[in-house]
Amino acid sequence: MADAENNNTEANERNIVKAWRAWRTAHEMVQDRGYELAEDEVKISLDAFRTQYTSIDGTVSRERMKFSARPSPEMLKKYTPPATASNPDPQPDIGTIWVEFNDDTSVGAEAMRKFAKFCSHEHYRTGMMILSGNVSSAAKKEIPKFAQWTSIEWFLEEDLLINITHHELVPRHVILSRDEKTALLKRYRLKETQLPRILQRDPVAKYFGMRRGQVVKIIRSSETAGRYASYRLCV
Amino acid sequence: MKLNTSMGLSVAPGYEWKHAPNPREVAIQHARIIHSRREIEDQISDSTIELSKFPVTRDPPYSASNPALADAESFKNLVRLYQPGDYDDLIEERNANGLCGYTLCPNPRSRVSGGGTFKLVNFGRKDFNIVPRRELEKWCSQACAKRAMYVKVQLNETAAWERAGIASIQIELFDEGRTSATSDTADEVARDIGNMKIEAEQKTAQNARDLALERGDSVENGKTSKRSIKLTIREKPVEAPAPPSLGAGSQGHLVMEGYKTTFDPKSETVSQENKTTKGGERESSITA
Numbered sequence: 001m002a003d004a005e006n007n008n009t010e011a012n013e014r015n016i017v018k019a020w021r022a023w024r025t026a027h028e029m030v031q032d033r034g035y036e037l038a039e040d041e042v043k044i045s046l047d048a049f050r051t052q053y054t055s056i057d058g059t060v061s062r063e064r065m066k067f068s069a070r071p072s073p074e075m076l077k078k079y080t081p082p083a084t085a086s087n088p089d090p091q092p093d094i095g096t097i098w099v100e101f102n103d104d105t106s107v108g109a110e111a112m113r114k115f116a117k118f119c120s121h122e123h124y125r126t127g128m129m130i131l132s133g134n135v136s137s138a139a140k141k142e143i144p145k146f147a148q149w150t151s152i153e154w155f156l157e158e159d160l161l162i163n164i165t166h167h168e169l170v171p172r173h174v175i176l177s178r179d180e181k182t183a184l185l186k187r188y189r190l191k192e193t194q195l196p197r198i199l200q201r202d203p204v205a206k207y208f209g210m211r212r213g214q215v216v217k218i219i220r221s222s223e224t225a226g227r228y229a230s231y232r233l234c235v
Numbered sequence: 236m237k238l239n240t241s242m243g244l245s246v247a248p249g250y251e252w253k254h255a256p257n258p259r260e261v262a263i264q265h266a267r268i269i270h271s272r273r274e275i276e277d278q279i280s281d282s283t284i285e286l287s288k289f290p291v292t293r294d295p296p297y298s299a300s301n302p303a304l305a306d307a308e309s310f311k312n313l314v315r316l317y318q319p320g321d322y323d324d325l326i327e328e329r330n331a332n333g334l335c336g337y338t339l340c341p342n343p344r345s346r347v348s349g350g351g352t353f354k355l356v357n358f359g360r361k362d363f364n365i366v367p368r369r370e371l372e373k374w375c376s377q378a379c380a381k382r383a384m385y386v387k388v389q390l391n392e393t394a395a396w397e398r399a400g401i402a403s404i405q406i407e408l409f410d411e412g413r414t415s416a417t418s419d420t421a422d423e424v425a426r427d428i429g430n431m432k433i434e435a436e437q438k439t440a441q442n443a444r445d446l447a448l449e450r451g452d453s454v455e456n457g458k459t460s461k462r463s464i465k466l467t468i469r470e471k472p473v474e475a476p477a478p479p480s481l482g483a484g485s486q487g488h489l490v491m492e493g494y495k496t497t498f499d500p501k502s503e504t505v506s507q508e509n510k511t512t513k514g515g516e517r518e519s520s521i522t523a
Contacts, residue, residue, distance in 0.1 A: 108332055136324070139328075139331075
């Protein structure tokens with residue numbers, strides 16, 4: 001009996017550590033995208049996480065794990081389209097992000113619709129769902145219906161246990177603004193389609209929330225050249 | 236440029252551009268079509284959410300084999316527009332809610348004990364099989380799987396908006412079909428005949444449309460309008476070819492396929508010098 005209890009607490013402990021790591025990676029992801037987050041929010045210690053996000057019986061309460069972040073001025077500038085004669089004061093196509101954890105075994109269309117409605121109603125331009133279960137195909141079909149108001153992204157918690165961009169084999173990715181993109185295309189006299197491509201579902205592209213048409217600069221270290229930059233267009 | 240316009244004018248009279256459609260109208264019409272398709276798709280996803288919580292009445296007298304009449308009716312009405320893929324989504328959605336995949340079954344889905352992605356079914360018997368665990372956990376029982384599949388095979392791959400207007404497409408439930416097989420045969424036959432009639436009508440309408448397209452008739456609001464080009468049939472005068480005649484003074488005998496060879500004896504004198512060098516051979520060729 002004591003053995004079973006011991007097993008139970010061990011499993012619970014593992015669960016807490018997993019949730020903590022996903023929580024940290026989610027914060028790092030939001031920060032790397034350019035949203036404003038305090039350093040102590042991102043680098044939360046396991047003990048601090050335990051006191052804040054576990055219920056009395058010691059299990060993780062994922063319904064409490066949610067946060068929002070505002071874009072930083074640099075990010076706003078990066079995502080603002082250049083002013084034109086017809087649109088002299090363009091609005092940035094980025095806004096506050098809402099991140100929510102979910103511990104349902106599988107997310108159905110109804111839960112997804114509820115989440116998307118909540119995000120669009122509260123004027124969050126991006127909604128991120130971090131799930132422990134899977135998403136049904138009907139739920140995936142709900143996402144594009146809300147694309148006009150809010151862009152919904154979802155990640156599996158098990159995919160966020162480590163931050164992939166911190167791996168030594170993943171080079172630094174920098175997303176270019178529209179001005180930088182036009183300058184690049186002009187500099188090399190390229191058309192958009194002549195650039196190498198990166199898929200939107202690529203793990204790193206998903207990490208940075210890349211949109212179709214954005215260009216990412218990939219900076220690798222090179223033995224001969226020191227640094228080597230290449231550019232990829234998100235498709 | 237001037238030439239072009241004058242040519243254009245010379246063609247234009249007599250030919251009226253009455254039926255040339257306004258591009259804006261065409262665009263609006265297509266936008267409406269797309270809009271109605273989207274509406275039907277939304278309707279399907281709404282009904283998926285609704286059906287994923289079925290049955291509404293789940294009291295003991297009613298079960299998967301004997302569903303409440305209202306539930307069965309609304310299920311049949313809603314699932315009518317589904318494609319097989321949508322139906323799979325519905326099963327997945329119900330499983331996500333922890334219910335058996337068959338829409339009219341009030342039981343929770345079964346859970347297979349133990350780990351592993353594959354399971355052995357009916358071990359040691361003739362119908363032994365190795366089944367993916369996901370398939371096994373979709374249903375509460377084998378009977379429900381059969382009932383759900385009975386509905387699925389009646390669904391059609393054609394797009395929902397093409398089937399929305401056809402009232403004759405009705406879905407039948409598994410048990411319902413079996414009990415009514417003896418009593419309602421006449422009814423069934425009548426429905427089959429009705430279906431055939433509708434199919435034949437659709438086919439003739441399609442043929443008429445194809446023919447109209449081939450002829451260049453424009454079809455507006457279902458009725459064929461007059462041709463946009465005026466046709467006048469003008470007979471071409473045909474003259475029978477006259478036989479060749481040997482009239483007086485005619486040189487018909489010299490004509491070879493309508494061409495009369497000319498022979499100028501003077502041209503021979505030009506090559507008099509050659510005659511001396513190449514001798515009799517050449518002369519003989521001329522005489523021949």
